[in-house]
Amino acid sequence: MRIQKYRPSFTVFILDSQSVRLEKVFRAFKKSGYFTQEFLNSESFFEEAKENPPHIVFLEQDTLVVLGEDFIEDVNKLLPEIHIIIYADQHELFSTSHLIRRGVYDCVAYNEENLDFLIRAADRAAECDYYLYMNEQLKLRSIKSDEEVKPSEMPLFEIWLDQLNEKRSLKEVIDSFLAEMARHMAKKEIIYFKYIPSHQSLVASQSVVLEIEKVRGLGIELTKEEKNFSIDLLRSPMKLKGLERLINKALKVEKYIALPLVVQGIPEGIFVILDIDKSAFNDTYIKSCLKALALKVSQINLIKKLHSVSVHDDKTRVLNRENFIETLKKEISRSRRITLPVTLVLIVIDNADEIEEALNQYEQDMLLKMCATILRRHSRTNDLIGRLEKFSFGIVLPHTGKLGGAIKAERMRR
Template sequence: MNIRDHSSQFTIYVFTTDVDQGASVKVYLSQAGYDAYFFQDPEALETRLKENPPHILVFSTAALGGSLSDFVTHVQGINDEIRFIAITAISQFDILAQYNSFGFVDVISDEAAALETRVVWSVDRACEKLYLSYQNEQLFDDLQTVKQQVDEVHKAAVTSMKAAAAAEKLETVSFATKIGQYRSAHSKEDLIQRFLNNISGSMCIFFKFLPSVRSFVATHGNGVEGSQIQGVGCQLEADDVKDLNGQLSVGLLPARFNAMLVEAFHFNPPKGLPLYGAQNLEGVFVYSGSLEKGAATQLNEEFALFSLCYSHLALEKKVDALEVQDFVTELHNRNYYVKILADEVSRSRRLKQPVSVVKIAMDDFYEIESSLGEAVRDELLKSVATVIAKTSRSNDQSCRTAANEMAMILPHCSKKGAALRAERLRRIIEGTSFLDKGMKVSISLGISEYPSLCDSAKSLDESATKALSHIVDKGGNKICLYKAPETHRPDFEVPVE
């Protein structure tokens, strides 16, 4: 995420008796888009804390008239949701470490060099965590709301359909059965096809929206052969995308898209039903506006039920993703790594193909943390993780497995190929400048491979870790290939490359 897109939603207070320092930090935060205020007077600060509590209070310990514990306790007594970032001398860091459970998110050295930039970095990381926490809470609430809406629609529809069936003696498909059909779908694509299968007597086509290329591409259809929609799509102009959601919400389609539908499918006029998942436009169902009233009503009623089930599935998928993703690097987390590594080793054993693991650690990790703070450390970790992800193959798995450890699982890759990949990654990181100041970092890498160097998923992980620890102890910025014991016998032979 880019916190600049959301920084205006956060209020930051700066409290220090150093006028130059406070004013300068406030200006930097305001330029970064935050709603920032500077206070020199403790009474003025307390008044504002009571009237409009901030999300984060950046304060200098030198400005405190009393003890730190009294200040923190007093502020939390006003509002316990306020988070703290302290500016203090390095000699005070150990003391402030005792306040982790009191809402402290960072401690910054009071050295004058680049102080304002370091404060902005720290505030950025803290606000990213707050934003994602709020987002996850909202995601959970949305999921519960959708479940409730589905249940309410279910009850209302069952009542309505029973009444209609009794009055007209019609045989109707059980509403509960339809919900069961939708909820049993294994994927979004499966759910879309089930919706189209439930529509009778009308041609309807689903166009997936690809925001990166501003295009609608046909992927599913009812009442039309698959060969007729294969490769059919429309790229929009930049201006078309600006108010796309607004247009779709009132039933309008972009002019270029509309013209293509008339020419290719003779929809006259084309009508669209936009599909959203977790608040993002995922596509649009298109049908002819010349449908008879009964058929159009049936289509729209079916879509209302389908869209609720689709939103429910999209939110469940997003919640599942949060359980396997590392917060800082946005790579998979340790739990996912352990599971997928066992799966890959089992697959390797079945297919008689090697699988390698490369463990990666950032050199001078704890020195960077102690001198520049957790915010800079996390930013560097995220930058390194981004390089790892961009240089990986589509079937590779990248995970964060410890505080200063990331891992690449490389299917169908021998120890030689893994060593080449590791050295290439090391050189890319060594030659890349990170952060706005052009900071350089280096990495150490430990490599192991099943079956040539170990005999299980556990030993594959442990041997890669041993190789990494060995090269870190030797000074780092190198790769190390694990050496198998003489007694090791591979489960199968890997062809020599």
């Protein structure tokens, strides 16, 4: 997502005892769009935080040394949902990584010539908050949707909602919905066709009453079957002629109902109920269940995105610095335990200053994505790739000695 447009909604506090550096960081964040306040000492910081709690706190490493690491716990006690980000000079950065275990969200390098990496760290933290907020909104909407169910059906609906909320994967929630539909509709055969955006196809992936092996893989390529296909056509699946032909010919069924699964405005699939007259179908219970399902799927998607944001670099989709370092520590510990070598390869893109001058931000991002793609393509399944700084990557090579690591590094360089 593009968190930039939401930056003014987030408050950033910057605590740095060095006034010149503080002013540079403050101006960079003000320019980026974040609502920003600056503090030279902890007293004024806490006084303002009690009145106007921030979402994100940037704390300079030398300032933290003076305040003591207990300062982090004091901030977390006062503001338990806050994101604390430490910034430090490059050569001191590794020594700050242990602070993650004390409640710090991230540790990033300070470069007075380019503060973009600090702003990116704030974007990741803001994105986490955004997804958590959206998750809470989905819960509220789910509660409101309960009001559409008839009073006589409410007890069964509430039982099913409790079961649905216990599910954690997309497959589980789809299966739960299929089972509830089959119960409600006297064991009708129902198929779920998943939409595959990359192929613009519908593929049967789950079913109830009807054995899935009889229909698994059954599907249609929408661009071939539908004239001028667009994803919006999936909102009205009864109009899909290709789907109608598939059900008529492959399943030998004439009457059916097709219901779209639309999640946050985007169609994700279609439920097909077989042997039912569409003119007689007006089931508010099923429609209410479908709304609840869409909210639950949206919640699962948000949780996945939230996890991805906290683990992966937002531009390259490789591990972010924090998780790469934690993974490296675990791999070194494992290497010592099983007495097999492990190698760390550091890769830095040449001429970084010239690249920044010659390319705009979008072009720089595309370059980084291409580099990450090359690293992935030339790595083994168990190799671990992470982005350490703006133009540098790291690769952990388990079970690989110095010679193997040197060969790998040279291959990557070429």
